[in-house]
């Protein structure tokens with residue numbers, strides 16, 4: 001075969017993990033197996049992976065404009081983070097200290113999401129844009145190459161649409177998939193009449209549909225009912241939006257069934273989703289997106305919704321949620337849920353590390369859930385999420401030689417180099433300007 005010319009060849013790879021699998025994600029027993037090569041190499045042309053193989057195959061087959069020596073280290077697909085609340089203002093670190101210590105005196109700090117809403121409504125675009133760009137750099141430095149980003153801290157027409165426009169204006173190598181989450185929680189001014197707020201969200205949909213790819217609804221005892229979410233979801237679908245759902249986080253609101261009914265791309269959180277709810281999701285092709293970072297950060301501080309109202313959760317956390325979703329046959333993905341309250345981490349590495357310990361998942365499961373399955377939940381499984389010829393060259397070179405070490409060695413950034421679409425965007429663990 002004639003030699004080809006590649007833009008980039010990455011060689012001297014210790015372990016090459018492809019995360020290869022079907023475009024709609026990996027489920028069942030297959031998720032426990034990971035395709036790896038020892039001593040591999042890969043070639044990139046036009047921002048796309050041209051070939052993956054042994055070092056010998058690639059060096060015999062390709063001349064390269066640029067060669068990168070992986071130094072015997074691990075090479076994987078870029079990480080895909082399928083759920084974030086990227087654009088907002090303010091920090092709620094003060095209320096978290098009162099919550100974890102149980103100290104008296106934090107009463108005026110208990111506003112939760114509504115505090116963030118107040119700051120976000122008052123914030124200048126430039127300040128929020130600067131913060132979001134800095135956050136994106138940090139995410140890229142930790143290996144994220146594709147991100148879903150939601151609104152949800154406006155909870156009024158003007159600010160919700162402003163957040164969507166701001167998201168669209170972010171120029172960054174990470175591809176951002178925008179989602180409209182007008183129905184995050186009822187805003188303070190509509191706590192007595194949530195149906196009226198649902199009407200307002202439905203009014204926002206035509207303008208939101210110009211800027212967003214998905215519409216998210218929060219089907220949860222502290223969010224909206226199954227019927228309210230269905231009203232919003234059906235209108236959103238009629239306008240061409242895909243559907244994502246914040247589902248059953250503080251109690252079973254039948255979010256799993258609602259997601260299946262709407263043909264949602266994903267149902268996220270799912271802590272209280274029943275076995276039948278997960279089965280409905282699996283049958284409808286709705287992925288389950290889980291947040292071990294929220295479990296770690298909040299534990300019993302995510303209140304459970306009981307007949308008497310919100311109360312401390314009976315179970316401090318729900319380690320079995322991932323196993324229940326997998327056993328039902330769902331495509332399961334992991335995400336940071338990056339947000340100013342329940343999970344302020346930007347790092348998919350931290351997410352993968354906490355997933356192992358808290359959800360008792362194996363390394364292969366975690367890698368598939370953070371790459372191909374996350375891409376599949378965003379309708380991107382055909383063009384990213386794995387290192388296979390024809391896919392986007394979203395590639396991470398790590399500082400460690402084996403994939404299990406990324407999950408075992410928690411607490412430091414183990415990324416060395418990141419390529420997005422074949423372009424180097426991170427070197428020595430830092431985003432390039």
Ligand SMILES: [Zn+2]
Nearest residue numbers: 083085246337
């Ligand atoms: Zn969320």
